Amino acid sequence: MNAVTPTPTKLPPSQHEFAEIIHRLEAGGAMLPDTPENLKQIIGIYKAYAVPMDFYWRNLLYIAERVFLNPLPAFKYFLPQDYLDRHNHYAGEDADLRIWRGEATAHPELLEFMEKGEVKRKLPKLLHHLWHDRINMEFAEACMRAMFWHRNMGGQFDPYLDTEEYVANADRAIKAYFKGNPVMLGLYKLFPDMFIEQVRQLSYYSNLGLFWEVMAPVFFEMSDLYDEGKITTVPEAMSFLVNGIFAIAGRPIYHHVYIRGECYEIIPKSKGFMWLYEAALPYVEAVFYRTSPFRGTKSYNAQAKQVPENQDDFHYGILYADVFPVGSAGIPPTLLMQDMLHFLPPYLVEYYQQYCRGGDDTLIQLGVTFQRSMYCVTSAVIQALRQALLYPLDDPNPEHLQANRAFFEAQLNRLTRPEARLRDIQSQDYR
Amino acid sequence: MADIVDIAVGSEDFSTLVAAVQAAGLVETLKSPGPFTVFAPTDAAFAQLPAGTIQTLLQNIPQLSRILTFHVTPGKLTQADLQALDSVVSVEGSPIPIQKSEGFEVKNATVVAADIEADNGIIHVLDRVLLMG
Numbered sequence: 001m002n003a004v005t006p007t008p009t010k011l012p013p014s015q016h017e018f019a020e021i022i023h024r025l026e027a028g029g030a031m032l033p034d035t036p037e038n039l040k041q042i043i044g045i046y047k048a049y050a051v052p053m054d055f056y057w058r059n060l061l062y063i064a065e066r067v068f069l070n071p072l073p074a075f076k077y078f079l080p081q082d083y084l085d086r087h088n089h090y091a092g093e094d095a096d097l098r099i100w101r102g103e104a105t106a107h108p109e110l111l112e113f114m115e116k117g118e119v120k121r122k123l124p125k126l127l128h129h130l131w132h133d134r135i136n137m138e139f140a141e142a143c144m145r146a147m148f149w150h151r152n153m154g155g156q157f158d159p160y161l162d163t164e165e166y167v168a169n170a171d172r173a174i175k176a177y178f179k180g181n182p183v184m185l186g187l188y189k190l191f192p193d194m195f196i197e198q199v200r201q202l203s204y205y206s207n208l209g210l211f212w213e214v215m216a217p218v219f220f221e222m223s224d225l226y227d228e229g230k231i232t233t234v235p236e237a238m239s240f241l242v243n244g245i246f247a248i249a250g251r252p253i254y255h256h257v258y259i260r261g262e263c264y265e266i267i268p269k270s271k272g273f274m275w276l277y278e279a280a281l282p283y284v285e286a287v288f289y290r291t292s293p294f295r296g297t298k299s300y301n302a303q304a305k306q307v308p309e310n311q312d313d314f315h316y317g318i319l320y321a322d323v324f325p326v327g328s329a330g331i332p333p334t335l336l337m338q339d340m341l342h343f344l345p346p347y348l349v350e351y352y353q354q355y356c357r358g359g360d361d362t363l364i365q366l367g368v369t370f371q372r373s374m375y376c377v378t379s380a381v382i383q384a385l386r387q388a389l390l391y392p393l394d395d396p397n398p399e400h401l402q403a404n405r406a407f408f409e410a411q412l413n414r415l416t417r418p419e420a421r422l423r424d425i426q427s428q429d430y431r
Numbered sequence: 432m433a434d435i436v437d438i439a440v441g442s443e444d445f446s447t448l449v450a451a452v453q454a455a456g457l458v459e460t461l462k463s464p465g466p467f468t469v470f471a472p473t474d475a476a477f478a479q480l481p482a483g484t485i486q487t488l489l490q491n492i493p494q495l496s497r498i499l500t501f502h503v504t505p506g507k508l509t510q511a512d513l514q515a516l517d518s519v520v521s522v523e524g525s526p527i528p529i530q531k532s533e534g535f536e537v538k539n540a541t542v543v544a545a546d547i548e549a550d551n552g553i554i555h556v557l558d559r560v561l562l563m564g
Contacts, residue, residue, distance in 0.1 A: 096490055097483050154564075156524075247483025250494040272493035277563065388562040390539050399532060400539075 010398045011405060018412045018422065025408045026401075028393055030379035031415075032372055034234040037428055042237060042373035043226040044348035045340065045366060049373075050219035052339035053212050054107045055114075056140035058083045060209030064202045068257050069177055069195065071184065077137045078125065084111070090248070091217040097247060100217030101224065107216075110135075113342055136339050140208070142332035147286040148204040150311055154285070157207060157253060157278035160271065161200045170199040173257045173264040203267055206255040211279040214251060218244045223345070234376060241380035242387065251275035284381050288374060289414065290314035294332065318374045320419040323367035337363045340370065355431055365431050372425050382411050435461045435469055435549045444556070447477040447485070454489055455496040466507040467552035468519075470527070470537055472560045480560060497523050501563055507553050510535055510545040525563045537561070 014022040021031055032038055059076075062083045067076045084106040089096045092104025116122055117133035128134050151158050160166055174195050178184040188195050222240055225231045231240065253275060255267040267273065293300045293307060293316050300306045308314055321333060341363060344352075348369075352362045386393075390407055391400035415422040424430040436458055439445040448471055452458055461467065477485060488495040501523040508519065514535065518526040530536035535545055540559035547554040 097487055243481040243483070246481040248487055249484060250488040250491050250498070252491050252494055269491070270493045272497040274494050274497065281564075385564065389564050 011401050014405060014409065016409045016412065017416055021412060021422070021426075022405065022408050025379070025382065026393060026405065028239075028383075029235050030238045030376050031382075031412075031422060032234055032375045032379065032425055035428065038372060039226070039232070039234050039237060040347060040351065041369040042234070042376050043223055043231065044345045044351075045369045045373045046219035047223035047345050048340040048343040048348070048366070049336075049370070050216045050223070051107050051110050051113075051343040052135050052336070053216040053219070054088075054110050055079070055135040056137065057209045057212035057216060058086060058106065059135075059137050060140055060144065060205045060212070061086075064206035064209060065256060065258050068202060068259070069174065069184075069198055077129065077134070088213055088217055089251075090214055091220070099214075099244065099247070100221040102217070102220055107220075109343055118342065136335035139332045139335040139339065140212075141205075142291075142335075143283070143287050144201070144204050144208045146291045147208065147282055148201050149292065150282075150286045150290055150314070153282040155273070155278040155282055156271070157203075157267070157273045158282070160267065160273075161203060166267070167196055169264070169266045170196050173259065173266055174199065176259045176262070176264060177257075199266065202257075203255040206267070207253055207279050208283065210251070210253050211275065211283055214244075214248045214275060238376055238380045238383065241377060242384045245276065245280065245380065245384040246388075249274060249276035249280075253278045280381070284378065287317055288319050288378055289317045291316045315414075315417060315419055318371055319378060319415065319421060320417075321367075321371060321421070322419075323364050323371060333367065334363070337367045337370070340366055368431050371421055375422065375425055382408070432548065432550045434551045435465075435467060435554060438547060438549050438554060439471060444473045444475075445471060447474045448472060451485070451489070451495060451499060455492055455499055457496065457499060461503075461551075463551065465505075465551035467522075468504045468506060468508040468513075469552060469554045470502045470504075470540070470542075470557050470561060471554050472502070472540070472557045473543070476540070476557055476559050498560075498562070501525060501527070501561055502557075509553060510542070510555070513537070513555075523563065527561065 011026075013019060016022050024033075025031070032042070059079050062079055063073070063076050066080075067073050070076070087094060087104035088100075089104075091098065091100040091102055095104060114134070117128045117131075119128075119131075119133055147153075151161075171192075174188055175185070178188065218241065222231060222237060225240070226237075231237050251274065252269040253267075253273040254265070254269045254271070257264045257266055290311065292314060318333065324334060344366065348366070349362075352365045355365065356362060386404055386407055390404050391397070393404070395401055395404070412422070414420075421430075433441065436449075436452070439449050439452070452461065461469070488498060501521045503522045504519045504527065505522065508516075513519065513529050516529050518528045521527050528538050530538070535542040535555075537555065537557060538561050540557040540561060542555045543558050544556040547556070
């Protein structure tokens with residue numbers, strides 16, 4: 001393992017259980033050790049993640065903006081061409097801020113997979129869909145639901161969903177959407193709260209879609225930089241993420257719905273909601289840390305207090321996950337692993353074969369890699385928050401350095417519980 | 432005496448701040464009688480933000496306004512007034528903590544010049560841009 005060279009610090013050593021990792025963070029490193037093997041794994045998996053993510057964000061926005069309250073949304077995963085052609089705001093020549101050098105429309109590998117699937121044959125779309133030979137949007141929806149179910153994770157977006165202004169905006173859109181449909185309008189009159197709650201969920205579809213629209217080009221660019229030899233260490237990868245977080249922090253988070261050619265602004269851009277505060281931080285909290293116990297992996301007895309009483313103590317996210325083999329139906333992370341399997345770069349396929357205990361084992365290994373990569377993303381979030389809210393790592397004032405340390409220690413306190421995989425990822429043998 | 436905007440425009444250190452305030456359409460507000468207390472980051476403070484940060488904000492005026500109004504609080508609060516408080520509430524709505532340290536520190540920024548009086552308020556100059564959270 002290559003240790004990050006510590007910068008001169010005026011503080012005595014930390015007494016924290018994870019003192020070594022605290023010192024690494026204080027030296028500008030990540031929670032994930034800086035080794036070439038770790039770097040290869042995380043960059044490879046970012047690329048494999050970015051391709052399905054390019055589908056997720058487009059489909060999430062399609063559902064939020066167009067499918068809307070369709071009571072029988074059987075075809076909501078059948079993305080129309082204009083959403084595949086939709087320009088990503090952070091890739092392509094007309095980007096607001098060009099993060100990825102590639103094209104703004106759907107990624108070529110995604111388009112190829114959508115056409116021929118895993119079976120590599122051009123069959124009717126419905127057959128690919130029913131055979132589940134497709135991008136597993138259910139994973140993206142599970143992430144959205146985690147955000148929606150936990151709610152109250154900071155930012156102004158979530159409290160806005162309970163305001164009269166939001167309800168009035170949603171009401172206008174609901175009435176327009178069901179215009180000329182007395183049955184649905186009658187149901188809305190009888191159960192208005194149920195419809196408003198559905199619209200709130202759709203606002204979270206939009207929130208997550210806008211969040212991932214940024215992350216896909218970030219990961220594509222990291223992969224390209226690695227291939228060119230321009231990202232050579234884990235801290236460099238993390239710094240790229242930190243800079244990306246700042247660069248895009250001000251991106252608006254909103255929810256627009258298009259009904260018969262007219263745009264209804266359920267959450268207008270003018271509310272000032274921002275990518276960092278209203279999407280990224282709640283996403284990390286909900287998906288990396290909390291989520292909820294997945295049915296099918298383990299039986300939990302809530303009465304025996306096996307499930308925390310407070311939602312903010314939930315710890316079922318990727319940072320804690322016991323990576324589980326595919327084969328159990330409907331477990332969201334395994335759906336993601338299946339999606340990433342289709343887009344692994346050759347060097348990662350080769351790497352997994354070296355250690356493979358059989359074909360299905362690749363899925364587990366890439367799940368563990370994904371966990372490592374998300375520890376790197378979480379490190380970037382922690383360093384970005386430190387940079388935004390606290391002090392530079394080389395600040396000459398020891399009080400400031402102490403404040404940084406208290407922040408790092410508080411962050412790592414969340415990862416001291418036995419389920420957390422922070423200890424495991426320190427070793428290359430965890431796979 | 433000059434108002435808050437006049438003072439900022441007249442200084443060489445605030446060109447980024449002035450450009451941002453103009454882009455956000457906040458000039459009229461900051462020229463109104465107020466009074467306001469403005470925490471004004473210098474050009475060097477803005478330059479510390481990673482590349483692209485300001486570009487994205489300038490493309491999105493409501494979001495830019497939110498960051499800028501986080502640097503303003505109602506009333507004319509001098510260094511002595513502020514140091515007697517734990518925090519003040521910004522026009523954006525989030526609190527701005529005042530640090531109990533030897534120097535004059537607002538949140539994670541150090542005040543490099545305090546108590547610059549204006550017709551409609553007071554300016555404290557910061558070495559860092561303040562971000563909510």
